[in-house]
Amino acid sequence: MAEITYREALRDALIEEMDQDPDVFVMGEEVGVFQGAYKVTEGLLDRFGEKRVIDTPIAEEGFVGLGAGAAMTGLRPVVELMTVNFGMVAMDQIANHAAKISYMFGGRLKCPMVIRAPGGGGQQLTAQHSHCLDVWFAYIPGLKVVAPSVPSDAKGLLKTSIRDDNPVMFLEHLALYNTKGVVPEGEHTVPFGEADIKRVGSDVTLIAHSRMVLYALQAAAQLSEEDISVEVIDLRSIRPLDAETLVHSVQKTHRCVIAEEEHRSFGVNAEVAATIYEEAFDYLDAPIERVGGVEVPMPYSKPLEQAVIPSPEKIVTAVKKTLYL
Amino acid sequence: MAEITYREALRDALIEEMDQDPDVFVMGEEVGVFQGAYKVTEGLLDRFGEKRVIDTPIAEEGFVGLGAGAAMTGLRPVVELMTVNFGMVAMDQIANHAAKISYMFGGRLKCPMVIRAPGGGGQQLTAQHSHCLDVWFAYIPGLKVVAPSVPSDAKGLLKTSIRDDNPVMFLEHLALYNTKGVVPEGEHTVPFGEADIKRVGSDVTLIAHSRMVLYALQAAAQLSEEDISVEVIDLRSIRPLDAETLVHSVQKTHRCVIAEEEHRSFGVNAEVAATIYEEAFDYLDAPIERVGGVEVPMPYSKPLEQAVIPSPEKIVTAVKKTLYL
Amino acid sequence: MSRSSARDARDNPTDQVTDMEFPVRDSGDLDNYENDQLIDFYTSMLYVRRFEERVAEMYLRAKIGGYCHLNIGEEATVVGTLKALRKEDYFFGSYRVHGSAIVRELPHGTVMAELFGKRDGCAKGRGGSMHLVDPERRFMGGYGIVGGSIPLSTGVSFAIKYRGTNEIVMSTFGDGATNIGAFHEALNIASLWKLPNLFICTNNQYGMGTSVARASAVTELWKKGVAYDIPGYKVNGMDVLAVYQLTKKLVEEVRRTSEPIFVECVTYRYRGHSMADAGKNYRTADEIDEWRERDPVESFRLRLLEGEIFTQKDADDIEEAVLAKVQTAVDFAERSPFPDVAELEKFVYAEDA
Amino acid sequence: MSRSSARDARDNPTDQVTDMEFPVRDSGDLDNYENDQLIDFYTSMLYVRRFEERVAEMYLRAKIGGYCHLNIGEEATVVGTLKALRKEDYFFGSYRVHGSAIVRELPHGTVMAELFGKRDGCAKGRGGSMHLVDPERRFMGGYGIVGGSIPLSTGVSFAIKYRGTNEIVMSTFGDGATNIGAFHEALNIASLWKLPNLFICTNNQYGMGTSVARASAVTELWKKGVAYDIPGYKVNGMDVLAVYQLTKKLVEEVRRTSEPIFVECVTYRYRGHSMADAGKNYRTADEIDEWRERDPVESFRLRLLEGEIFTQKDADDIEEAVLAKVQTAVDFAERSPFPDVAELEKFVYAEDA
Ligand SMILES: Cc1ncc(C[n+]2csc(CCOP(=O)(O)OP(=O)(O)O)c2C)c(N)n1
Ligand SMILES: Cc1ncc(C[n+]2csc(CCOP(=O)(O)OP(=O)(O)O)c2C)c(N)n1
Ligand SMILES: [Mg+2]
Ligand SMILES: [Mg+2]
Numbered sequence A, B: 001m002a003e004i005t006y007r008e009a010l011r012d013a014l015i016e017e018m019d020q021d022p023d024v025f026v027m028g029e030e031v032g033v034f035q036g037a038y039k040v041t042e043g044l045l046d047r048f049g050e051k052r053v054i055d056t057p058i059a060e061e062g063f064v065g066l067g068a069g070a071a072m073t074g075l076r077p078v079v080e081l082m083t084v085n086f087g088m089v090a091m092d093q094i095a096n097h098a099a100k101i102s103y104m105f106g107g108r109l110k111c112p113m114v115i116r117a118p119g120g121g122g123q124q125l126t127a128q129h130s131h132c133l134d135v136w137f138a139y140i141p142g143l144k145v146v147a148p149s150v151p152s153d154a155k156g157l158l159k160t161s162i163r164d165d166n167p168v169m170f171l172e173h174l175a176l177y178n179t180k181g182v183v184p185e186g187e188h189t190v191p192f193g194e195a196d197i198k199r200v201g202s203d204v205t206l207i208a209h210s211r212m213v214l215y216a217l218q219a220a221a222q223l224s225e226e227d228i229s230v231e232v233i234d235l236r237s238i239r240p241l242d243a244e245t246l247v248h249s250v251q252k253t254h255r256c257v258i259a260e261e262e263h264r265s266f267g268v269n270a271e272v273a274a275t276i277y278e279e280a281f282d283y284l285d286a287p288i289e290r291v292g293g294v295e296v297p298m299p300y301s302k303p304l305e306q307a308v309i310p311s312p313e314k315i316v317t318a319v320k321k322t323l324y325l
Numbered sequence C, D: 001m002s003r004s005s006a007r008d009a010r011d012n013p014t015d016q017v018t019d020m021e022f023p024v025r026d027s028g029d030l031d032n033y034e035n036d037q038l039i040d041f042y043t044s045m046l047y048v049r050r051f052e053e054r055v056a057e058m059y060l061r062a063k064i065g066g067y068c069h070l071n072i073g074e075e076a077t078v079v080g081t082l083k084a085l086r087k088e089d090y091f092f093g094s095y096r097v098h099g100s101a102i103v104r105e106l107p108h109g110t111v112m113a114e115l116f117g118k119r120d121g122c123a124k125g126r127g128g129s130m131h132l133v134d135p136e137r138r139f140m141g142g143y144g145i146v147g148g149s150i151p152l153s154t155g156v157s158f159a160i161k162y163r164g165t166n167e168i169v170m171s172t173f174g175d176g177a178t179n180i181g182a183f184h185e186a187l188n189i190a191s192l193w194k195l196p197n198l199f200i201c202t203n204n205q206y207g208m209g210t211s212v213a214r215a216s217a218v219t220e221l222w223k224k225g226v227a228y229d230i231p232g233y234k235v236n237g238m239d240v241l242a243v244y245q246l247t248k249k250l251v252e253e254v255r256r257t258s259e260p261i262f263v264e265c266v267t268y269r270y271r272g273h274s275m276a277d278a279g280k281n282y283r284t285a286d287e288i289d290e291w292r293e294r295d296p297v298e299s300f301r302l303r304l305l306e307g308e309i310f311t312q313k314d315a316d317d318i319e320e321a322v323l324a325k326v327q328t329a330v331d332f333a334e335r336s337p338f339p340d341v342a343e344l345e346k347f348v349y350a351e352d353a
Helices: A006-020 A044-048 A060-072 A084-095 A098-104 A134-138 A151-163 A211-224 A243-253 A268-283 A302-308 A312-322 B006-020 B044-048 B060-072 B084-095 B098-104 B134-138 B151-163 B211-224 B243-253 B268-283 B302-308 B312-322 C007-011 C035-060 C075-082 C098-103 C108-116 C149-163 C181-192 C221-228 C240-257 C285-292 C296-306 C312-335 D007-011 D035-060 D075-082 D098-103 D108-115 D149-163 D181-192 D221-228 D240-257 D285-292 D296-306 D312-335
Strands: A002-005 A024-028 A053-055 A076-080 A114-119 A144-146 A168-173 A180-183 A196-199 A204-208 A230-234 A237-239 A256-263 A289-293 B002-005 B024-028 B053-055 B076-080 B114-119 B144-146 B168-173 B180-183 B196-199 B204-208 B230-234 B237-239 B256-263 B289-293 C090-093 C139-142 C169-174 C197-203 C232-236 C261-266 D090-093 D139-142 D169-174 D197-203 D232-236 D261-266
Touching (some): A002 A006, A006 A044, A006 A076, A006 A151, A044 A053, A076 A151, A084 A098, A134 A256, A134 A268, A151 A180, A204 A243, A204 A312, A211 A312, A230 A243, A268 A289, A268 B268, B002 B006, B006 B151, B006 B180, B060 B084, B084 B114, B134 B256, B144 B151, B151 B168, B151 B180, B196 B211, B211 B256, B256 B268, B268 B289, C035 C075, C035 C098, C075 C197, C075 C240, C075 C296, C090 C098, C090 C149, C098 C108, C108 C312, C149 C181, C149 C197, C181 C197, C181 C221, C197 C221, C197 C240, C221 C261, C232 C240, C240 C261, D035 D075, D035 D098, D035 D108, D035 D240, D035 D312, D075 D296, D108 D312, D139 D149, D149 D197, D181 D197, D181 D221, D197 D221, D221 D261, D240 D261
Parallel strands (some): A024 A053, A024 A076, A076 A114, A204 A230, A204 A256, B024 B076, B114 B168, B204 B256, B256 B289, C197 C261, D090 D139, D232 D261
Antiparallel strands (some): A002 A180, A144 A237, B144 B237
16 A cells, blocks of 8 residues: 555556556646646656647637547547636536437437546635536536545546546546545545545534545544544545435434535535435434535635635534534 | 516516616627517517627627626626526636626626526427526626516516626526516516515425426415415525525424425525525424426436426425425 | 738638539539439438428427427538448537438438437437437437537547547538537647548528628638638538539548548528527528529429439339338337336436436 | 639738748837837836746745746737727736736736735735736736636627727737637627727747647637638737837727737747746747747847947846836735735625625
8 A cells, every 4th residue: 555645646547547448548738748737647648648648729618529529439538627617618518518418319329538627726726716616517417526535536536437438527626636645556446426434433424525525534633632523424426426324424423514615505515415404304413514615706815715715623613513512 | 567478577677777778788699680589589679779689699608708898898788698508608708707707806897797598498408408507607606696487576687687786697487488477567676685475375385496486386276275385485586595584484384395497406405405404403393305307418208308397296295295294 | 011912821721612603503414423323312302301391290280399400401411411421430410400310311210209209219219309319320419509519529530530440520510600619629629630520511591590691700601611721612502413522522531631621511491490480580581582493402303304314203203202201200200109207317327228 | 613712812801911030120110219119118028027027036935826927028019019009998818917917007016916915906815916907997807717808808899889989909818719719709709790809819839838839720820810800910029119010000900990900929938837837848948048039128128229229327227227116016015914804705796895
């Protein structure tokens, strides 16, 4: 077991899948010569050549659509959006084309494409560059949506995504690329639709995904010093959502907090909360607390930006609130 | 008070605001010579001329962006997306430009634009043409989002939208254009952020918006025959959301059903449910029931499509479920 | 600061345009074709015409719903382009795609059944009029979003190149589609990466009620390839032989060079944009009549008679056979059951198929 | 089927291109200008250079964060275009917009303060480097999405026409932006509706690490207007007089005709794409050196010396004054407080402003 970064884990997954399957190729802005805007694809051009590591013009709608078309013939493109924000110009190809290929053609075509896209705030990238948009994708039947928080899940989910026969939105986080973690060596995949209990606890269920998992773990560590035992669950997969694991935990703890990075309203957390209420209403001893970003376009100024994004402290406060502390 | 159609109510609002304010103009595909794909803008070209009723090329990103730019100078464009589905190709201009003009420029510019967009299923328009997408827009700070269900709200909200200094997503419904209702004569506006109790009741709160309000009222009428008294609340405004009215009603009825047309998961209903749980947890005698569309890209075949969209019957069943009947 | 001359433009391969005059007979001698082929073209055009007329009737009888766009008037373009394509080549269409589907020889009953929303439809009743499909015949689908299929089509030509095989992709769209961003992005990439795409723009003069001149700064649409160094051609889309002859040549040129080419087929739709549009408030009756005089089916019939390729009796027999064939499609559609509602959620994901 | 000649292309106004050779001095005689104006051009270019160098330093000292894109190398293009614009005209920029902001005479302290994320920043600390703004100076903002500002800019020219006033809009973007859909849609509409837009493409040879030839099928970017019947020009973007002279003429031509024009300014950025990019792995040191030899600031200094417009002493004085001015901007930014977190939610909606 090696300790590697989230970035390396992603790269390893790409390399392994490309080694194994000649139909897998990587495409996007600056993935080749530039070695990746965030260096995830570093070294890939040298290793696999121009045929399979393809720099595109700045034309997200064009190359996402091209990827989907290639996938319709059975190739397995891994398309990188430099950041998820640029997905907005490709939304029609993602949500109204790729996502619908299988269904609207009665299952006679499929679209096995992965769209990798980092998002998130905290780097002063401001309003047009700090989105997560998880809920936009999660809303669309026909897409699968995953968002790993640690290197092992990054690798395992990316391999699963590449092998999946559907369009998968693979949501990374800019702030996670340099984080490290142990990744099992050799063949390692993580199935879709399985949340992961990242820390076992008994007093409160704390649900998060992507970077917020790290904050949740920090909050849990802090709370354990006050003898509050928090169970931290990482959604990992947003669509499909693993309601069972969430509900099971809440049935045990009777309390629940959900932390999501982006806007507090209308996000993934709303669906998670509504689902838990539906399935575990009688088990809840307190309303679910939702911790989310302040609802503003992301400001540039550091103190403002920091005030927008949920902090471990805010999560701690929310957990205590469910305990009426 | 005249009984007019939803379509006429919209047209009246446009005419009145255009009469009153020379800065208001209408732009979109087929709004002029063709008289509107759905005839909302019928007669406007004759009345206001080419300068103010403007047919565009098929270039939603281009003309939505153009509208936003014009709005930045103080004009008040009312941009029509032929259907909301075509908003997908303009998403970047809507959500990452128009919505951010005020904030990212520190309030030094504003963007008083209305984007009218009909959506919804039920007319066999299939996967790429049956979206509502309410939640996509509702998720974005900087946008306001309204979705009237009856002619009087259609008129009143459209007038308010045109006079508002922010980008407003004005979500219409294809199946409502021919529906009729009484509209107050003379000046009539409806404020944002105020839900409307469309039917007073005491046993269950039934929340809906757009076409689902009509189904909710049908369900309520049917239930009244079984002596079940349903309070039907029309959200009207999705962002901002009038939590107060919703919570107040639930505090009275102790039971709640939310009906939304599109996909059941990750939609507006999730946020509404989560909000009500947060604010009225101790008042609820049963979990909130969410009625939503089956999560598939919309199929063409009539029986399939009918099975996707929530029906008054499904709403009736959900209401009864909250009463443990 | 001197202005350079038109040197660059002269050297530019995009300045190729086929001359076009209406009405034309300049599409080469009938002698260049086998009789069978000429009759096949005629029969195919007539079949598209009669099929669409029947579709219109079925729409009015509420057997068909939703958006429904007919090819009537555009038969020469539909037949002339599709007949030039090899079996192994791929086709992408817009939402106006019934004609292409039947010329591509999708089992015609499955096309009508799809329009009826029936289980035996080519998209199993999920797709309807706009989303006809048949991967076995490399008919990669009709699409509802203007311009949306163009990037997808470059993906298939990319895959051809990736695999080193020898097919091409015919990617068709309307005049209105040339104004949307997806068109621009896809054409640039196709040219840059030398993808084997034959782009066919069916210029039927209108995108819904908007004439080309009211939607596009450049009205000579074949020139739009210029911005991407894609050679452009224009052809009389009312003359099946002109369309076929040009397309045939270009299909093989694209195959040989693996470089995209752009063709504008100038034609007309007689009916409204869709069944919901009478097609009258944005154009004159005279204009429609003028185009009807160049009717692709009728003018070709006269030409074949004149050229003694067939007799009026032959034509009558064809008419009868075509009507009978349309009837078999309708019968097939009628007989097919609606999809099982229990299978509503099938096909959302590939594993559910 | 005959192929027509280049007739159409010859008649096409888009085949206008200014000859360009490096290094050039063909931008007209210095005698055509007042000394003051020449010195102003020089001073402005130097100011952009020194400002950006200081920004880089402040970035490394973590006073500035996020994405940060410098104009170093592009000063002649920035100054030559902006100086040609009238006060009442509008400007739209990309995210690489510091230079344009200071040449447009945004109070320079508010520009630096914005980069510092301070309360007195021109966007009140909300926008940062990419979103500089000053409506009073009709500086309509920098934007972060490639191509995204182009449609907005046509909205302002639309508004000018709607109101019947006489301003124009200068809409600037990079070479990479010409490949995205928004560019296409906006240029078509601008031409179709005859909007007074001067489109300035700053061709600095790369979009991040991708050279023009690897991103665009047509590498002569001025030709991209062809597809929209927009006249295209190309100018040596390292020569401030060449840029100014052409832009000045076209600014007034756009105003007179209310029709869009497209200009390609050929220039180079010495640094990486942003502060996060060393700018080395996609181009050679030789290439950078070659361009540095045409340095717009230095070459203009030599030219002014040669032409005896100023003395080296004058140049030294200007250098000193410029550095002092940059320092005042830094001081202003340093002194300004961070925005009040209590006001975080201000400006989301117009009524909260
Ligand atoms: C992006 C998008 N915008 C608008 C529409 C609505 N719409 C459907 S067809 C059409 C006209 C298209 O015209 P053209 O490309 O010329 O094709 P034709 O219908 O003439 O075959 C429009 C505007 C759409 N489907 N997609
Ligand atoms: C739609 C979109 N895709 C990708 C990016 C990331 N990105 C930022 S700048 C840039 C390169 C732009 O190049 P160019 O237009 O030549 O401008 P330059 O940076 O050279 O001034 C890219 C790819 C973006 N901001 N927006
Ligand atoms: Mg057309
Ligand atoms: Mg560039």
